[in-house]
Amino acid sequence: MSTPTPLPFGSAADLGFCPRRLRHLVDVLQDEVGKGRLPGAVALVARHGQILLFETVGQQDPAQGWPMAQDAIFRIYSMTKPVVSVAVMMLVEQGKLLLSDPVAKHVPEFADAKVAGHLNGHTVLHRPRRAPTVHDLLRHTAGLTYEILGTEPIQRQYAQARLAARSRTNREFAQTLAALPLMFEPGSVWEYSRATDLAGALVEAVSGQALGDFLQQHILGPLGMRDTAFTVPEDQHHRIAQPFEKDPDGGLVMPLIDPRENPVLQAGGAGLMSTAADYARFLQCLLGGGMLDGQRLLSPSTVRTMTADHLGSIGVNRTGRSGELLAPGYGFGLGFAVRLEEGLAASAGSKGLYYWGGIAGTTFFVDPVKEFFALMMIQAPNQRDYYRPLFRNLVYAALTD
Numbered sequence: 001m002s003t004p005t006p007l008p009f010g011s012a013a014d015l016g017f018c019p020r021r022l023r024h025l026v027d028v029l030q031d032e033v034g035k036g037r038l039p040g041a042v043a044l045v046a047r048h049g050q051i052l053l054f055e056t057v058g059q060q061d062p063a064q065g066w067p068m069a070q071d072a073i074f075r076i077y078s079m080t081k082p083v084v085s086v087a088v089m090m091l092v093e094q095g096k097l098l099l100s101d102p103v104a105k106h107v108p109e110f111a112d113a114k115v116a117g118h119l120n121g122h123t124v125l126h127r128p129r130r131a132p133t134v135h136d137l138l139r140h141t142a143g144l145t146y147e148i149l150g151t152e153p154i155q156r157q158y159a160q161a162r163l164a165a166r167s168r169t170n171r172e173f174a175q176t177l178a179a180l181p182l183m184f185e186p187g188s189v190w191e192y193s194r195a196t197d198l199a200g201a202l203v204e205a206v207s208g209q210a211l212g213d214f215l216q217q218h219i220l221g222p223l224g225m226r227d228t229a230f231t232v233p234e235d236q237h238h239r240i241a242q243p244f245e246k247d248p249d250g251g252l253v254m255p256l257i258d259p260r261e262n263p264v265l266q267a268g269g270a271g272l273m274s275t276a277a278d279y280a281r282f283l284q285c286l287l288g289g290g291m292l293d294g295q296r297l298l299s300p301s302t303v304r305t306m307t308a309d310h311l312g313s314i315g316v317n318r319t320g321r322s323g324e325l326l327a328p329g330y331g332f333g334l335g336f337a338v339r340l341e342e343g344l345a346a347s348a349g350s351k352g353l354y355y356w357g358g359i360a361g362t363t364f365f366v367d368p369v370k371e372f373f374a375l376m377m378i379q380a381p382n383q384r385d386y387y388r389p390l391f392r393n394l395v396y397a398a399l400t401d
Contacts, residue, residue, distance in 0.1 A: 006277040007284055010050030017052050021398035026055045033058035037248045038380055040068035042276040047372035061242045072241040073232055074377045075256055077270040077358030081196040084268040085138050085335025087203050089302050090218055096206050102131040106205045109178035116154055116181035125181055132186040137195040138334040139310040143182030144193035149321040154183040166263035174201040190311055192322045200268020211266040222295040223285055225278040230266045232259040232273055243379040254381040256360055276377050283373040287366055306334040307354045347389040348396035363388045
């Protein structure tokens with residue numbers, strides 16, 4: 001079994017957290033396991049570069065009865081997006097692209113992009129008022145959408161095009177997506193979308209490398225994230241965390257990707273597998289201003305740019321399910337949701353906190369004001385909207401300063 005490569009460990013009390021309340025956090029998660037709603041979890045909290053909580057509860061594979069391990073490998077789905085967003089910004093720092101570049105400069109198929117409009121009850125296509133840019137991709141304002149967010153005509157076209165298929169290359173994915181209409185005018189609205197999948201194809205086009213190779217060479221390798229990849233090697237299959245076979249709340253079972261497969265599509269928006277220890281190193285790099293253990297990925301100013309709000313007056317599409325993903329009190333940066341005020345939002349957090357999660361339940365948040373981060377790895381897709389705020393509130397309840 002691979003040994004986790006975590007950050008150094010420190011004393012919770014010395015780092016400003018109440019050990020008794022942290023124990024309560026673990027007990028609450030264990031109670032959820034006992035209720036049969038949560039198969040298992042890995043929880044990790046770190047401050048000032050030191051881990052103060054790294055605990056497991058429940059089972060890694062409920063069908064097999066295997067206990068959860070610290071080095072369990074999880075489908076992190078959309079927690080891939082921040083990693084790929086960092087890759088894009090590394091190319092920006094290298095002078096190989098600009099955030100203001102039209103997407104079509106690097107993915108030529110988007111030169112003919114059209115926006116879907118409506119006239120007399122019919123869908124009509126027209127040229128966008130301006131071209132979608134790299135900036136739009138990272139902040140989800142490119143006019144794209146997700147087929148899972150609704151049943152609008154464009155979303156149905158996404159589903160019919162099987163954009164989630166893992167048997168096509170990133171270039172083929174980009175070509176398929178470019179042939180579909182934009183749902184919104186670029187820059188007009190925040191709509192969670194397949195934009196970061198397209199950003200993965202853009203990384204390939206600009207770098208000349210497969211996305212997985214670029215990530216390994218420039219991010220995963222330098223940070224020591226040795227268990228993070230688009231597939232899990234055969235000799236590590238026993239470490240894969242699994243959900244319940246049946247939804248504990250009686251809902252429809254969400255089909256999850258198989259980490260044992262080696263897909264053709266290296267999806268920049270949702271394809272990576274990772275561990276708590278690996279992702280903690282990525283988050284510590286961000287919290288450290290783009291550097292970890294002497295390895296600099298980004299400048300501090302670039303990290304600050306990424307984790308600032310980039311929406312301003314651009315509104316969120318509240319008519320679809322995107323509005324559920326970006327709650328009042330939050331804006332969006334370049335790969336992350338960003339907290340705008342200490343108030344407004346329904347969970348604890350400092351102004352400037354940034355976060356995201358994956359559809360199977362994994363979640364993280366970084367508080368640069370209080371200088372700590374926390375992440376929770378679970379595979380409970382239908383329960384994720386409950387466990388994410390629960391975890392965050394319990395972490396903040398243990399903070400003593």
